[in-house]
Amino acid sequence: MHHIKSRHGQEIKETTAFPRLPGPRVVTHGHKGGEDPLRRRKVLTGIAASAAAAISPTPGSGSPSTEETLLGELLVARIRDAMLGLGETIATPSAWDPDTDFSRALADFDACRYSGLAVRLPRLIRAGHATTTGGVVGSDLPTKSYLLATRMLIKLDEQQLGWMAADRARQFAAARGDALGIAESARQLAVLARKAGWHTEALTIALSAADDPDLRGAGRPGAAERGLLIQSAAYTLARRGDREGMRELTDEATAIARELGGAIMLREHGGGFGALTVQLHRISAENHAGDPMAALDAARTVSLKALPSVERRSRCLSDVAAALDRLGRRQECVRTLLSAERHAPQETRARPAVRALVSSLLVSGPTSTELRGLAQRSGVLV
Known part of the structure; x- marks a missing residue:
C-alpha cells in the first residue's frame, strides 16, 4: 500500500502495471451487399462541405457565430x-x-x-x-x-x-x-477519472505517476510534470469538497514551481507548469472546493497579459465567471463571460462548460440584452 501522509494524510492504493493491448488494426473492406455507394459518397461530400464552411466561411454564407x-x-x-x-x-500540403x-x-x-x-x-x-x-x-x-x-x-x-x-x-x-509522455497520459487519465466521479482512482493515478522513479529521474521537465500531476490531484480533492487537502497539494505544486524558477515549462502539456499556472489552477479549485471568495482572491494575483496563451486567458476568465455566478454577482459574471468571448470567441461559444453557465444564467434570474446576445451566439438561445 502506498501512503501519501506527507501530502494529505490518507492512503492511496498502489497502481500496478498497465495492461498492454494490441495495436489498432483497421481493415478496409469492399462494399457489402445492400450498401449504396452513391449514398455514401453523398454523405461524405456533405461532411466535407460542412467542414469547409466552418473552417473558412464565405462572407455572406451564414452567421459566423x-x-x-x-x-x-x-x-x-x-x-x-x-x-x-x-x-x-x-489532404496534406506539398512539402508537408x-x-x-x-x-x-x-x-x-x-x-x-x-x-x-x-x-x-x-x-x-x-x-x-x-x-x-x-x-x-x-x-x-x-x-x-x-x-x-x-x-x-x-x-x-x-x-x-x-x-x-x-x-x-x-x-x-x-x-x-517516454517517461514524460507516460506521465502526461496518466494525468489525462486522472482528469477523465475525476470527471467520471471516480475521485479515489483519479488521486491514485495522478499521485502514483508523480512518484514514479522514471519521472523523478527526468530532470527539470520531470519535476514540472510532477507539479502538473500534484496539481491535478489537488483539483480532484477540490471536486470532492476537501478544501484543506486541495490547498495542501496546491502549496506543494507551488513549491515545485518556485524551485524551477519563474519560467513556464512543458507548454505542450496542459498549457505548461509554473508559479503563474498553479495560481490559475487555484481559482477553479477554490471555487469547486466551496470558497468562491478565495477563488476571486486568487484571480486578483493573476495577470491576464502574463498568462502564456489565449486559451489560458479564456480559462481564467471562465473560472472567474463561475465564481461570480456562485456568489450571485450576475452582471459581473456576464461581463466576464463577454470578455472571455472577446479573447476566444470559438472556445467561448463551443465549450460545453461555458454554454452550460450561460444557459443557467438565462433561467436563474433576470436577463439582459448582452446575456441574450451571448446565448444566441453560443447556440443556447435560438
Missing part, C-alpha cells in the same frame, strides 16, 4: 474518424512536415482556433498511425497528437473518446520509453 458553435462537433467527428481509421484523409504541423496545431490550441485544429489534429493522428509498423513506434508524433486530442476532447466533454485517446497516448509513450 452560428458556425463557430458547430466547430466543436466538427472537430470531435474528425478526431473520431481519424482515431478509427474511417472517412477521408485530409509533421513536426511543423504539430507546432501549428499546438498554436491553434493555444489561440483557441478550433477551425485550424479541425484540419491539423485529425491529419496528425493519421500521420502518427503511419509511423507505426510492426508494433514499432517510429516517432513521438503519435504520443503528442493523442495527448493534444485528449485535451481537446476533455474540453469538449467527449469523455468516451477521451479515454480512448489518453490510453493510446499512454501505449505509444510506453513503446518508446
Whole structure:
C-alpha cells in the first residue's frame, strides 16, 4: 500500500502495471451487399462541405457565430474518424512536415482556433498511425497528437473518446520509453477519472505517476510534470469538497514551481507548469472546493497579459465567471463571460462548460440584452 501522509494524510492504493493491448488494426473492406455507394459518397461530400464552411466561411454564407458553435462537433467527428481509421484523409500540403504541423496545431490550441485544429489534429493522428509498423513506434508524433486530442476532447466533454485517446497516448509513450509522455497520459487519465466521479482512482493515478522513479529521474521537465500531476490531484480533492487537502497539494505544486524558477515549462502539456499556472489552477479549485471568495482572491494575483496563451486567458476568465455566478454577482459574471468571448470567441461559444453557465444564467434570474446576445451566439438561445 502506498501512503501519501506527507501530502494529505490518507492512503492511496498502489497502481500496478498497465495492461498492454494490441495495436489498432483497421481493415478496409469492399462494399457489402445492400450498401449504396452513391449514398455514401453523398454523405461524405456533405461532411466535407460542412467542414469547409466552418473552417473558412464565405462572407455572406451564414452567421459566423452560428458556425463557430458547430466547430466543436466538427472537430470531435474528425478526431473520431481519424482515431478509427474511417472517412477521408485530409489532404496534406506539398512539402508537408509533421513536426511543423504539430507546432501549428499546438498554436491553434493555444489561440483557441478550433477551425485550424479541425484540419491539423485529425491529419496528425493519421500521420502518427503511419509511423507505426510492426508494433514499432517510429516517432513521438503519435504520443503528442493523442495527448493534444485528449485535451481537446476533455474540453469538449467527449469523455468516451477521451479515454480512448489518453490510453493510446499512454501505449505509444510506453513503446518508446517516454517517461514524460507516460506521465502526461496518466494525468489525462486522472482528469477523465475525476470527471467520471471516480475521485479515489483519479488521486491514485495522478499521485502514483508523480512518484514514479522514471519521472523523478527526468530532470527539470520531470519535476514540472510532477507539479502538473500534484496539481491535478489537488483539483480532484477540490471536486470532492476537501478544501484543506486541495490547498495542501496546491502549496506543494507551488513549491515545485518556485524551485524551477519563474519560467513556464512543458507548454505542450496542459498549457505548461509554473508559479503563474498553479495560481490559475487555484481559482477553479477554490471555487469547486466551496470558497468562491478565495477563488476571486486568487484571480486578483493573476495577470491576464502574463498568462502564456489565449486559451489560458479564456480559462481564467471562465473560472472567474463561475465564481461570480456562485456568489450571485450576475452582471459581473456576464461581463466576464463577454470578455472571455472577446479573447476566444470559438472556445467561448463551443465549450460545453461555458454554454452550460450561460444557459443557467438565462433561467436563474433576470436577463439582459448582452446575456441574450451571448446565448444566441453560443447556440443556447435560438
